[in-house]
Amino acid sequence: MRKIVPEILSKKILSLFVENKKKTYNIKQIRFFLDAVIDFKVLKNILYDFVKYRYIINTGNDKFKFNLNFNLLKGRIERRLLVDIDTGVEFKPRRREFRGIFDREIVYYYIDRKSNVRIFSYTPRNEIRYVGKVIEDHNFSYVKIPRKDFKIVINENQSYENELVVVIVNDWIYENPDGKIIKTLGDEKEHNTQIHAILEEFNLPYVFPK
Structure with missing residues (x-):
């Protein structure tokens, strides 16, 4: 099972309540919102910890809503x-x-x-783009990002092994987050691919105005 980052998990759960302060959610709805593999009992314990800290209110029958008296x-x-x-x-x-x-x-x-x-x-603001090399490791593929301490896991049917790609992160909840390839730049050994990678990494235009 992939490792979940507790701090990000907590903030993601709480963001649901902050952005929908008058709505009430049950545990099943919150679990669906997270779109992550998290044990039902673990999630329930987290929610009741939030109740203890007065972040949210238990309205009964394991249903929760934001505590409007909590000063943010x-x-x-x-x-x-x-x-x-x-x-x-x-x-x-x-x-x-x-x-x-x-x-x-x-x-x-x-x-x-x-x-x-x-x-x-x-x-979260607009998507952040990363440039990296696709590595295929047994049953899954990931993008290795230079100078970063994480891998971006991708779920693609097509093979991009040893290609440089532009990828965005879908969700930071995992230590190695899920991502999506939005552009392929080509074989990493090609000179033009390296140039395009630099342009993408620093968000530079391919054609400069005269």
Whole structure:
């Protein structure tokens, strides 16, 4: 079974409630929203922990909704800092708070009893593109991204082995996230492929204006 990142799992669950503050969800609906293999009992324990922390309310029969009395603030991530949208005050949360979150993303946060800034949930911005080489390893394929400590797992019927591709991440919930190939650049040994890879990686145009 693939390893799930707990911090990202929690933020994804909470984002469902933040974005739908007046709606009530049962465990089956939340599990479907996650689109991940997570044990029913484990998810139930997580939800009741959230109830204990007063993030959400148990309305009965294992149904939950956002706790409107829980005070959330809104911020934006800029260069590994959290900037409050209303006041412009900058915070520097612990590094682990940033897992799966990137610059310019909008986040909801709160300050705990120890004055630590805690990111509650976030709204992913437009897709981020990565360029990497496709590796086929037994029963699954993944894209190896240079200078990154993760692989992007792909589920493609077509073989792209040893090709350079442009890929986006569908979900960061796993330690090695799921992704989708959106463009093939060709054989990694070809000179033109290397040039195209650089253009894609730095989001540069293929043709420059005169």
